[in-house]
Each structure stands twice: as structure tokens, then as C-alpha cells.
């Protein structure tokens with residue numbers, strides 16, 4: 001049976017270390033990192049995410065601002081708010097919650113965020129820095145996924161890694177991070193031929209597909225480490241349930257270690273957002289980034 005990778009516990013530990021780093025920045029440099037989150041509209045899932053982000057930001061001792069705008073906010077008003085936050089020295093991180101209402105061009109808004117405050121790591125400048133091996137703000141879920149893989153495997157040098165999914169939010173950045181960790185990386189997607197055979201090569205599988213329980217145990221090399229990024233809501237036995245992109249029941253019998261859903265990668269995302277905010281605050285002040 002596979003070792004269960006406890007992302008909830010790891011994220012809790014990480015938030016504890018971030019809290020200590022924030023306290024030290026305050027006492028030694030008079031710096032309080034601050035995160036501004038912008039929510040446009042009433043999407044219920046987005047409201048929950050934003051409330052959790054604000055709560056956890058305050059819990060680690062950072063400043064938190066929530067900007068809630070109505071769903072019919074004109075694009076130019078949102079761009080004006082982003083500009084205001086770009087110019088506010090107390091704000092070190094800006095996060096515009098996605099998805100945005102249809103009348104707003106998300107790419108335009110994300111590009112308007114200063115790359116130095118882009119704690120989601122979606123700005124093309126940060127994407128370019130990541131892919132050219134420069135220090136940058138990296139998307140939170142990929143950072144959290146690689147932290148969990150390193151926690152269980154130690155060094156990743158030379159491992160065969162297969163990333164299933166090539167989105168800009170997860171697949172591509174996680175592949176870049178694994179390349180930087182000296183893995184031999186394959187990125188699979190919906191046009192990949194014989195996906196089970198590709199996955200069977202992997203010492204490390206990162207599944208970011210959005211298809212409930214797609215990866216089966218007999219696709220895995222025995223002992224492989226499985227990081228399941230997927231969050232899918234399904235109905236089973238008349239009840240709503242969250243499942244990953246991997247079929248946990250069959251995968252845990254073959255894998256060496258596996259993240260559960262929920263309780264695996266999910267809790268890492270907000271912890272890494274706080275991590276990125278501390279990183280952005282230190283860079284803005286020219287202070288070396290603390291160990292976290």
C-alpha cells in the first residue's frame with residue numbers, strides 16, 4: 001500500500017514557517033507583507049476561495065485587503081483598481097480571482113498586474129522568467145505539488161516525470177519546475193497516444209487533467225509517486241463527493257506514495273500564495289528571502 005502524502009499537514013507546517021518569517025520581517029525590518037484579493041461577481045466557489053485566502057493571510061500575520069466588485073463592473077474600472085494596487089507600496093501581492101465575468105478580458109487584466117506583485121505567477125513576464133530559469137513568482141498549485149514531491153522523494157534528479165495536462169495554470173509550470181529539478185519530463189495531453197504506456201515510464205506522475213479518476217493503478221510503474229492535482233465533484237451513491245484525476249483505490253495499491261483528494265495538493269495552493277506574497281514583499285524591499 002502506498003504512503004499517503006498528507007498535504008494538509010505539510011501546508012499547516014508551511015503556514016507555521018511563513019508566520020515565523022512574517023514576524024521576523026516585522027521585528028527586523030518593519031515590513032508587513034500585504035496581499036490584496038479582488039473578486040468580481042458572486043460566483044459561490046470563488047467567494048469561498050477568497051474568504052479562505054483572506055482568513056489564512058491574516059492568520060500568518062500579514063495584511064489582507066478584499067476588494068469585492070459587482071458582476072457588471074466595467075473592465076476599465078477593474079483595470080483602474082489594479083493600477084491603484086500596483087502603485088500602493090503596502091500591497092506586495094495582487095490576486096484577481098478567476099474566472100472573471102464574460103465581458104472582461106482576463107488576459108488584459110492579468111497583464112495589467114505588476115509582475116513584481118503577480119503572486120499567482122500568471123503574468124507573461126513571470127512565465128518567461130520561469131521558462132528561462134530566472135527567479136520569478138511561480139503559480140501556486142505547481143509550487144505546492146513540487147514541494148510535496150520533494151518532501152517524499154528528496155532530490156528529484158534524473159527521475160522520469162510524466163505530467164498529464166498542459167494548461168498554463170498547472171501542467172506547463174509544473175513541468176518547468178520539474179525540469180529545473182533535473183527530472184526528465186514528458187508532458188502528456190488529450191492527443192497523447194497510448195497514455196497508459198507513457199504514464200508507466202514515470203517515477204513521478206503529476207495528474208492535472210480535470211477528468212475524475214482517469215489514471216488507473218495498472219497505468220503505474222510499481223512504487224511510483226503520484227501527485228494528484230485534480231479536484232472533481234461527482235455524484236456517488238446519491239451523494240456529492242470530491243475525487244481526483246487518479247483512481248485512488250487502484251492507484252494506492254501500486255504507487256509508492258500518493259496524494260489523497262481532498263487533503264493532498266488542494267491545501268498547498270493557499271499556503272503557496274502566502275509564500276509568494278512574502279517572496280514579493282522581500283524582493284520589493286531588497287531583503288533576502290527568509291527560509292520557509
Ligand code: NDP
Nearest residue numbers: 141165166167170189190208209210229230231265266269
Ligand atoms: P485544464 O482543463 O485547463 O487542462 C486540462 C489538461 O488535461 C489539458 O491540457 C488537456 O489536454 C488535458 N486532458 C484532458 N483530457 C485528457 C485526456 N483524456 N488524456 C490526457 N490529457 C487530457 O485544467 P487545469 O490544468 O486548470 O486543471 C486540472 C485539474 O486540476 C482540474 O481537476 C482542476 O480542478 C484541478 N486544479 C486544482 C487546483 C488545486 O488547488 N489543487 C488548482 C488548479 C486546478 P489538451 O490541452 O490537449 O486539451
